[in-house]
Amino acid sequence: MSETQKPLAGLRVVELGSLIAGPFCSRILGEFGAEVVKVEAPDGGDPLRKWRKLYEGTSLWWYVQARNKKSVTANLKHPDGREFVRRLIAGADILVENFRPGVLEKLGLGWEQLQADNPGLVMVRLSGFGQSGPYKDQPGFGAVGESMGGLRYVTGFPDRPPVRTGISIGDSIAALWGAIGALMALRHREVNGGPGQVVDVALYEAVFAMMESLVPEADVFGFVRERTGNIMPGITPSNTHTTRDGKHVTIGANGDAIFRRLMLAMERPDLADDPGLADNAGRDARRDEIYGLIDAWCAARDEAEVLALLEQAEVPSSRVYSVLDMFADPQFIARQMFQSATLPDGKPFRVPGIVPRLSATPGECGAIGPALSAHTEAILAGLGYDPAQIAALRASGAI
Structure with missing residues (x-):
């Protein structure tokens, strides 16, 4: 399938994020054709590059989370680095960021500044507690969002403390809401011809939105849902x-x-x-x-x-499947839930397939997560920087 046939072809996404929520949000957009330019710090890049199981020094998780992305480096503490990022965002459709609220504003990269440069920009902001409210300045990871949003309280057995689900589900849910919000904002821009807008996703609210009948049951009956292990009280067996x-x-x-x-x-x-x-x-x-x-x-x-x-x-x-059960299962295989990719040294390996499945314009796994700064010079050149300027930026530590 050509690039123009992908449903998000022609969109440029700039990712100012690290680890899970922001990068997973932009990964989804990239799998369906958006050009995703990931901005990383020159001194090591996204910490996810070194998380969990490493192959030849790089996380296998990274290769999946950053697939279909371009990596550029910019030192946001350097004025020329910030200028590069600002020019990059000025030509983007979507900005995905998961800094603590206020950080980008201090760098001169807040919503008001960016929208002045690019009125149609959609800015997806993922944070622990959102861009407003008394907790907005507090740090908040997915585990905190799962706890505050109600998921941890109801997960586990009644005679034991709450447990996590085994994956970073709070971050992933927030990423999904971010992608949905971005597409809704783009649709509004397309239909109404108006400006872009901010998509404000709080991790605790993303989890809270999944909590089924928790609120009305407590409000109407005073019933508090508790941990029940593997059973579903009220729904038997x-x-x-x-x-x-x-x-x-x-x-x-x-x-x-x-x-x-x-x-x-x-x-x-x-x-x-x-x-x-x-x-x-x-x-x-x-x-x-x-x-x-x-x-x-x-x-x-x-x-x-x-x-x-x-x-x-x-x-x-x-x-109850382990990953080895999945590898052998005919349903996973028939639905192409494992696709083949190649590590930098040529070793083949399996990666998760694409969800959801679109019948006419499906997504694709594409290239694995890139080396740090692999696309910096090409992106800079596309923004009008000449070789001498690029060399000066590198020498000054701006990129």
């Missing part, structure tokens, strides 16, 4: 069970007809035909009984038998 061979299987049989099929698969026609279990309210009232029976049924069988019986009965179920 839906749980994870351990099989005879020590594997874990998730079963969601909370639909009325599905529950009946599950009971028949378990050879319990008495429960399948029990009028007291014909609807969710009745089942939830006997939750412990039902889960005890399913636990015992799974514990008497190996994972393969459990899954085969449930598939035959058309009961929604799945093993």
Whole structure:
């Protein structure tokens, strides 16, 4: 597919961010055709380059998070570095940044200054607590947003402290809202011909927005949702069970007809035909009984038998996948959820595929995350800097 066929082709995104929320937001835009120019500090760049598992000194996470991006370096403490970035943003459609509120303003790169240069600019601002309010100046990572937004409180088992989900879910959710907000702001600009605007995403609000019926249940009934482990109180049965061979299987049989099929698969026609279990309210009232029976049924069988019986009965179920399970799974393979890329030394490796799937203009993985400053000179030249000016910027420490 040519570049012009991608849905975001022709858009330039400037990324002034590091680690997770901002870079993930611009990664999504880049996967669907936007040109993403990532601005990094000359002295090491984005810390994500050195996070988690390193291959030949560079994070494998970096190669995925920064795919399809161009890397330029600019020293924002140097006036010429700031001027370079300001000129870069003046020709952009979207700026994605995740500095603490007020930092860019102190550098002369706040919204008022940037919009004066570029009235159509859409500025996506991701921060712990947003651009206003009494907490706006406090630092806030994804873990803080998950805690304040309510997710940590309801995650885990009731007799144990709250737990994290195993990934940086708060940052990732905020990134998704940032990408959605950017596209809405661009749509408004396109339809109304008006100026750009600020998309203000607070990490705690991004998480809070996902919290289902938490607020009205507390307000109307005084009910506070608590940690419940793997079950869903009020929605029965839906749980994870351990099989005879020590594997874990998730079963969601909370639909009325599905529950009946599950009971028949378990050879319990008495429960399948029990009028007291014909609807969710009745089942939830006997939750412990039902889960005890399913636990015992799974514990008497190996994972393969459990899954085969449930598939035959058309009961929604799945093993709890590790990444190695995913590698071998025909559904992941058929949907191209793993794509091939090449490390700088030529070694092939797998990377996650693209979500969502567009039928006519799909996204693509493209190039892996670039070396630090790989595109600085080309971008500067595109902004009108000549070779002597570029050399002077480098000699002065501005880039």
